[in-house]
Amino acid sequence: DSGVTQTPKHLITATGQRVTLRCSPRSGDLSVYWYQQSLDQGLQFLIQYYNGEERAKGNILERFSAQQFPDLHSELNLSSLELGDSALYFCASSVGDTGVSPLHFGNGTRLTVT
Amino acid sequence: GQQLNQSPQSMFIQEGEDVSMNCTSSSIFNTWLWYKQDPGEGPVLLIALYKAGELTSNGRLTAQFGITRKDSFLNISASIPSDVGIYFCAGQLQNSGGSNYKLTFGKGTLLTVNP
Numbered sequence: 487d488s489g490v491t492q493t494p495k496h497l498i499t500a501t502g503q504r505v506t507l508r509c510s511p512r513s514g515d516l517s518v519y520w521y522q523q524s525l526d527q528g529l530q531f532l533i534q535y536y537n538g539e540e541r542a543k544g545n546i547l548e549r550f551s552a553q554q555f556p557d558l559h560s561e562l563n564l565s566s567l568e569l570g571d572s573a574l575y576f577c578a579s580s581v582g583d584t585g586v587s588p589l590h591f592g593n594g595t596r597l598t599v600t
Numbered sequence: 601g602q603q604l605n606q607s608p609q610s611m612f613i614q615e616g617e618d619v620s621m622n623c624t625s626s627s628i629f630n631t632w633l634w635y636k637q638d639p640g641e642g643p644v645l646l647i648a649l650y651k652a653g654e655l656t657s658n659g660r661l662t663a664q665f666g667i668t669r670k671d672s673f674l675n676i677s678a679s680i681p682s683d684v685g686i687y688f689c690a691g692q693l694q695n696s697g698g699s700n701y702k703l704t705f706g707k708g709t710l711l712t713v714n715p
Contacts, residue, residue: 488642519703529643529688529705576642588633589703591642 489513490592492577498598504565507595511558511579517541518560519580519589520552524573535560536583567599603627606689606706613679614714621709622673623689631692632665632672633703638685646687647674679713686710 489512520532531544535554554560578589606623635643649665662675689706
């Protein structure tokens, strides 16, 4: 158990809808990262937050947004969903923001868009 | 952008055999990480490497950070059935401000171990 909790485990929704994925980092970790995993693209970095502030952005679509709350949990919002958004979405956390604290991953949310 | 080439894509081995997989990059990294992912779960950190030339072991696993900082390998000795899974390498380049830069992941090596 990595200590990173993600909910829900599975999500099935229709195209055009909006969903929210939730992540609670490991106790004491200040950084939260979101990754998208699909069969053809592998693990793609979306966005990082550190202590409530956006710290780095990757290949995140404009339809997607995230935030980290004062209690350090994070939410990833996906809107105007398309079939191609179907993937596993992982949250990871780390102690700091220095590049020497490895990421610890949750078990992911499997999103299916029909 | 940074790209990681991980090979092989998949391996089928017999229990007890040794396994080797590697990653190469077009860019220099400051950190190399190796993760394992079991079905239905998130990647789990196996080994972290922070210095060029560093050789680190974790039980039957050994990984090395290449001298050029553009490659890393992972060896698994005396494989067992529970070694089955997808192994990912990941490279990280720390930016000059010291902030955590995004991890770049390889596409993974799918390992199957026949008992």
